[in-house]
Amino acid sequence: MPQYLSTSDRDFEAAFTALLGMKREDAPEVDEAVAAIIADVRARGDAALIELTVRFDRLELTPDRLCFSPGEIEAECAKVPLAEAEALALAAARIRAYHQRQLPRDESWTDDQGATLGWRWTPVSAAGLYVPGGLASYPSSVLMNAIPARVAGVERLEIACPTPGGEVNPLVILAARLSGVDRIWRIGGAQAIAALAYGTETIAPVDKITGPGNAWVAAAKRRVFGRVGIDMIAGPSEILVIADASADPDWIALDMLSQAEHDASAQAILVTPDADFAKAVVAALEARLTTLERREIAGASWRDNGAVIVTRDLDEAAVLSNRVAPEHLELCTEDPEALAGKITHAGAIFLGQWTPEAIGDYVGGPNHVLPTARSARFSSGLSTLEFLKRTTLAKMTPEALRAIGPAAEVLAVSESLQAHGLSVRARLERLNRG
Amino acid sequence: MPQYLSTSDRDFEAAFTALLGMKREDAPEVDEAVAAIIADVRARGDAALIELTVRFDRLELTPDRLCFSPGEIEAECAKVPLAEAEALALAAARIRAYHQRQLPRDESWTDDQGATLGWRWTPVSAAGLYVPGGLASYPSSVLMNAIPARVAGVERLEIACPTPGGEVNPLVILAARLSGVDRIWRIGGAQAIAALAYGTETIAPVDKITGPGNAWVAAAKRRVFGRVGIDMIAGPSEILVIADASADPDWIALDMLSQAEHDASAQAILVTPDADFAKAVVAALEARLTTLERREIAGASWRDNGAVIVTRDLDEAAVLSNRVAPEHLELCTEDPEALAGKITHAGAIFLGQWTPEAIGDYVGGPNHVLPTARSARFSSGLSTLEFLKRTTLAKMTPEALRAIGPAAEVLAVSESLQAHGLSVRARLERLNRG
Numbered sequence: 001m002p003q004y005l006s007t008s009d010r011d012f013e014a015a016f017t018a019l020l021g022m023k024r025e026d027a028p029e030v031d032e033a034v035a036a037i038i039a040d041v042r043a044r045g046d047a048a049l050i051e052l053t054v055r056f057d058r059l060e061l062t063p064d065r066l067c068f069s070p071g072e073i074e075a076e077c078a079k080v081p082l083a084e085a086e087a088l089a090l091a092a093a094r095i096r097a098y099h100q101r102q103l104p105r106d107e108s109w110t111d112d113q114g115a116t117l118g119w120r121w122t123p124v125s126a127a128g129l130y131v132p133g134g135l136a137s138y139p140s141s142v143l144m145n146a147i148p149a150r151v152a153g154v155e156r157l158e159i160a161c162p163t164p165g166g167e168v169n170p171l172v173i174l175a176a177r178l179s180g181v182d183r184i185w186r187i188g189g190a191q192a193i194a195a196l197a198y199g200t201e202t203i204a205p206v207d208k209i210t211g212p213g214n215a216w217v218a219a220a221k222r223r224v225f226g227r228v229g230i231d232m233i234a235g236p237s238e239i240l241v242i243a244d245a246s247a248d249p250d251w252i253a254l255d256m257l258s259q260a261e262h263d264a265s266a267q268a269i270l271v272t273p274d275a276d277f278a279k280a281v282v283a284a285l286e287a288r289l290t291t292l293e294r295r296e297i298a299g300a301s302w303r304d305n306g307a308v309i310v311t312r313d314l315d316e317a318a319v320l321s322n323r324v325a326p327e328h329l330e331l332c333t334e335d336p337e338a339l340a341g342k343i344t345h346a347g348a349i350f351l352g353q354w355t356p357e358a359i360g361d362y363v364g365g366p367n368h369v370l371p372t373a374r375s376a377r378f379s380s381g382l383s384t385l386e387f388l389k390r391t392t393l394a395k396m397t398p399e400a401l402r403a404i405g406p407a408a409e410v411l412a413v414s415e416s417l418q419a420h421g422l423s424v425r426a427r428l429e430r431l432n433r434g
Numbered sequence: 435m436p437q438y439l440s441t442s443d444r445d446f447e448a449a450f451t452a453l454l455g456m457k458r459e460d461a462p463e464v465d466e467a468v469a470a471i472i473a474d475v476r477a478r479g480d481a482a483l484i485e486l487t488v489r490f491d492r493l494e495l496t497p498d499r500l501c502f503s504p505g506e507i508e509a510e511c512a513k514v515p516l517a518e519a520e521a522l523a524l525a526a527a528r529i530r531a532y533h534q535r536q537l538p539r540d541e542s543w544t545d546d547q548g549a550t551l552g553w554r555w556t557p558v559s560a561a562g563l564y565v566p567g568g569l570a571s572y573p574s575s576v577l578m579n580a581i582p583a584r585v586a587g588v589e590r591l592e593i594a595c596p597t598p599g600g601e602v603n604p605l606v607i608l609a610a611r612l613s614g615v616d617r618i619w620r621i622g623g624a625q626a627i628a629a630l631a632y633g634t635e636t637i638a639p640v641d642k643i644t645g646p647g648n649a650w651v652a653a654a655k656r657r658v659f660g661r662v663g664i665d666m667i668a669g670p671s672e673i674l675v676i677a678d679a680s681a682d683p684d685w686i687a688l689d690m691l692s693q694a695e696h697d698a699s700a701q702a703i704l705v706t707p708d709a710d711f712a713k714a715v716v717a718a719l720e721a722r723l724t725t726l727e728r729r730e731i732a733g734a735s736w737r738d739n740g741a742v743i744v745t746r747d748l749d750e751a752a753v754l755s756n757r758v759a760p761e762h763l764e765l766c767t768e769d770p771e772a773l774a775g776k777i778t779h780a781g782a783i784f785l786g787q788w789t790p791e792a793i794g795d796y797v798g799g800p801n802h803v804l805p806t807a808r809s810a811r812f813s814s815g816l817s818t819l820e821f822l823k824r825t826t827l828a829k830m831t832p833e834a835l836r837a838i839g840p841a842a843e844v845l846a847v848s849e850s851l852q853a854h855g856l857s858v859r860a861r862l863e864r865l866n867r868g
Binding site for chain 2: 083084086087088090091094097098101102104107109111115116117119122124125135138139140171207208226228229233248250251254255257258260261262288292293294298336340343344345346347348349350351352353354355356357358359360361362363364365366367370371373375376377378379380381383385389390391392393394395396397398400401404405406407408410411412414415416417418419420421422423424426427430
């Protein structure tokens with residue numbers, strides 16, 4: 001049964017703390033197997049990749065078949081029906097427009113001492129994007145990962161996408177082409193992450209790897225972190241909806257189910273000051289649930305991880321939401337902007353009843369790769385910034401060095417770093433000699 | 435012996451690739467011991483912390499002595515000589531001024547479809563800063579970690595600093611006070627990281643942990659990552675200097691030694707198109723080396739990890755530097771700005787001969803916590819941004835939903851996510867009904 005809590009319950013704090021601490025995902029222990037796969041790909045390159053692809057994806061490849069050819073890409077794209085192709089193009093354009101606004105500016109200024117300071121942003125040279133095969137092979141995720149990389153100016157963009165038994169989702173290929181990806185590799189799992197991080201005879205190594213994946217992919221990303229940059233390790237999806245009686249219970253129910261249908265470990269939480277409204281949402285949700293294709297998954301998610309919390313007022317709802325730090329937060333209240341002002345931790349906020357979370361998954365513009373498992377307390381969703389890095393710049397004039405160098409020398413000496421002090425002192429002495 | 439390479443050598447590429455792949459650090463395997471310590475602190479809280487502090491720091495504490503009292507802080511600060519106190523205050527002011535400029539702006543706009551989009555930055559609520567004890571207890575690192583957090587608006591800032599045998603560096607305490615730290619805890623090692631991440635009876639948990647530390651601290655940070663945010667795991671320090679004959683060989687030698695003196699695994703590399711200049715720098719370096727207090731450490735670093743590379747020209751020097759992606763890059767050439775334009779990967783750039791790297795360690799203003807081990811290819815130094823996170827915002831009007839909702843529905847259906855599609859469809863139907 002989903003949990004029903006009220007902040008007026010005597011044991012509310014304990015129950016809410018338990019809800020916060022819930023571990024929704026039991027990742028299988030694959031770390032040792034993953035370490036062996038990575039070592040194998042590092043040692044034997046393409047040969048290992050090809051053997052592992054037979055083993056895991058039941059697919060026989062040769063080095064020149066590892067990569068989709070331009071003709072194959074063309075043929076897959078041609079299979080996409082017009083409505084889907086147009087929808088993907090609209091999504092790509094909106095995601096691109098949003099992420100272009102995220103491009104940060106370089107800065108440079110000269111301070112009162114004459115020191116010129118600043119910073120400069122430069123793109124990562126090459127990025128690899130992992131795209132799961134099978135059921136979770138989402139073209140929208142291709143757009144959400146590849147477009148920010150391209151907007152950032154990443155020069156080389158590789159996709160790894162397993163094609164179990166040779167099957168591929170044509171929309172994934174079209175999404176890759178719309179995003180300007182350079183190459184698509186028919187590889188998956190830990191072996192694909194190893195190939196992207198270390199390179200093989202045919203695959204050039206990248207500097208940053210992003211994209212979702214199963215436990216094997218996640219373990220491999222953790223292992224290659226440091227050698228390359230990675231994005232977050234995403235957990236199961238989650239939504240928290242704060243709603244009042246101004247919202248339509250059926251719409252809220254559908255928004256909650258659109259998280260629940262992702263995965264049995266997904267979580268949907270309703271927080272409302274209105275107990276009757278809460279009942280209406282639950283009734284609508286259970287009615288809709290029976291009609292869904294994915295009713296087993298969504299039902300398990302709702303039963304095991306769902307929650308409804310009745311609060312005294314909307315302020316209290318905001319406080320609880322901030323403690324959850326949800327990945328997705330819908331504010332379906334009369335004045336969503338006022339409520340948004342009280343939100344301190346959330347991956348993405350959807351304001352008002354005309355903004356179902358699903359809009360953000362596809363065509364809103366903001367990224368749908370967002371921090372899960374309460375990590376919105378300290379991290380952000382994917383953005384253009386994740387494919388850029390900042391280099392700080394400093395230039396002293398002789399006058400600036402005369403003004404601030406002595407303090408640096410004092411601190412260097414206090415830290416017993418004599419050469420640090422001497423590197424300043426030698427220059428100051430030249431100045432003093434005139 | 436340091437390595438002497440020339441790009442005109444026939445085996446240059448192999449030798450340079452080997453230099454890039456050099457593993458300079460052999461971190462001891464402490465992961466299992468660290469896991470046990472973290473589990474112990476989670477299970478037994480303060481009691482575990484106190485026992486572990488006896489074991490590792492030879493210091494008997496009680497729960498109310500875990501934290502420095504205001505009187506103790508006052509007493510330590512009073513011990514700092516005036517010159518050091520003034521130098522620290524100057525450094526703090528300059529670091530604060532630089533990091534204030536890094537505060538990003540919120541954005542919001544309404545697009546042609548009537549969708550209001552944007553994002554908002556909010557600070558992490560609480561941060562913990564690790565400060566090593568003993569020799570590597572650097573007050574400058576306190577400023578470099580704590581000031582960006584405060585500038586970002588972090589409300590609660592805790593320091594963990596072991597005091598082996600009860601000894602503490604008064605400058606560290608003063609630096610903490612200058613940075614506006616809330617509390618300083620006399621704890622260190624993996625147990626301190628566990629206490630900051632999970633909390634104990636007396637220590638409230640934080641959301642983000644930054645700061646340098648030994649192998650135990652690094653392993654603990656890796657383990658608590660996900661529960662809290664962490665900064666990078668820093669490797670040994672490194673500098674690459676690109677210089678031409680316009681530079682003073684003695685100054686360059688001192689700049690290189692100021693990396694080498696940090697640690698035997700530190701690395702200093704000179705890249706120059708002028709073979710005679712290279713010889714002069716090496717001669718100056720070896721002469722200075724004999725006079726240094728830390729000559730054993732600096733000498734081992736230079737012998738085992740130092741390198742001199744003679745290139746055809748400065749353009750080639752820039753290309754090699756980009757392949758290294760050094761933590762610190764000094765450009766001591768006649769036109770450093772022109773050369774900087776060719777640099778794509780570096781943690782921090784120091785321009786011209788009046789800007790020794792040591793200025794950046796203390797009083798320049800930019801952060802001295804920078805990406806090591808070639809990770810400047812994909813990551814940035816510490817900044818105000820690392821203590822903020824971004825929440826994306828989206829609000830649809832009925833018109834906006836009518837314009838872009840159908841595309842979202844098409845994509846949801848193509849991804850077999852029916853409830854996603856229905857959540858859009860239900861709203862569109864209301865609109866169609868009028």
